[in-house]
Amino acid sequence: MSVALFTLGGTISVAGGSHRLTGAELTAAVPGLAELGQPLEVQDVEAVPSADLTLATLLDVVDAASKAVSNGATGVVVTQGTDTLEESAFVVDQVWPHPQPFVLTGAMRNSTLAGPDGPANLLAAARVACSPAARDLGALVVFNDEVHAARWVRKTHSTSTATFTSPNAGPIGQLVEDQVRILTRPARQDGVPGRAEPADLDATRVALYTVTLDDDGLLLDGLADTHQGLVVAGFGVGHVPSALAPVLGALAERIPVVLTSRTGGGSILRNTYRSVGSESDLLGRGLISGGFLDPYKARVLLRLLLATGEGPEEITAAFAQHH
Known part of the structure; x- marks a missing residue:
């Protein structure tokens, strides 16, 4: 059993200058991942600002994630920039057919700044991806130890590490003492049929x-x-x-x-x-x-x-x- 991690760039991968952290470098900087009991299988897809992501790229990631799940992955984590993360999550939510969790996360402070939030967000996202409690919830955004449903989550502040909120519903879960607590389970909706080429x-x-x-x-x-x-x-x-x-x-x-x-x-x-x-x-x-x-x-x-x-x-x- 493993968690499939796909990296798409963004602030979480910024390491100073033009260098972008690979998935292996990202995971190496996160204390606690080794204690998850499931390894992260890393696939570096792109290293771009989220403003440069496209629907076609996201659908390709969903296809690759589906293959990973078919091969036994417990869940999926995607790291990307936060500017379009709410839209990416909603794209995934419309086409993700599996019960396994599909979790998106990122960072507001890069690794060169005091108090970077990327490692904590990645660890929390991996915990949610491993959690049986997070199954059958579609795409989720995990940030600042909160779990948000893709259909409601919004980026609401340009710089705050608590930028992601769900104005109409609030978070559907939290991480408490390293445990995933799902507080409410919204019913999954019908997604978009077919594959947009x-x-x-x-x-x-x-x-x-x-x-x-x-x-x-x-x-x-x-x-x-x-x-x-x-x-x-x-x-x-x-x-x-x-x-x-x-x-x-x-x-x-x-x-x-x-x-x-x-x-x-x-x-x-x-x-x-x-x-x-x-x-x-x-x-x-x-x-x-x-x-x-x-x-x-x-x-x-x-x-x-x-x-x-x-x-x-x-x-x-x-x-x-x-x-």
Whole structure:
């Protein structure tokens, strides 16, 4: 039995100058790994900032992780940069078919700084990957001795080591005296069927449009000619300026348009407000409710669904799970 560790770079691998720590160097710097009772089988995939990761790379890692599990791995750990970690985790959560834990982690302080958090996060992630209690939970983010479900976790601070939180639910578990304590077990959701091929991902463009005060919507002109989908990050519970409502309705007649909130917490409503540009008005014009999904995860889900050839009914049903 072993834990499969895949490294993708990021702050956790920074060692000063241009040097990036390999997986072997990362694990060598973590006291306590030897006491896990299961070795870490390391695969160095990339050493890049997380801003340079792609969906295709992440899906390749999922494929490699699936092979590792088929060969007997107890669980999987991925290290990467934190900037896009919440999106990576959600990608994995949509396509990971196994009960074995798939854990993502990283660091906010690199090894050249006082108090680097990478070793502690990697050790905690490995403990969760080994834990029977973490099975059947899909993709997890382990950071600062907390366990977060991929569907809810957010990076909420640019520098804090406690940056990862789950505004709508809180962590689903914690590490206490080196033990994994799962406090609640959210039911796994249906993922994205099929495998999005690189060519299909390249051909699938999904825009993210954040609505702002006195927004004229000019950037939406011609969008349906260049993109296959759109996610709107609206005000509050799903509102936009009234002038944008017919523009978004016209777009929804041509491409899927998902309505989310730019607030960072809470759900889109359905029936509370009824003015032009309100949530009920926009949903009546054909926009799809993103429910509790934040705009970034909604974009990931819509792109995966479109890249795998899902139609309007399937797309609506996939987002309905997040209401």
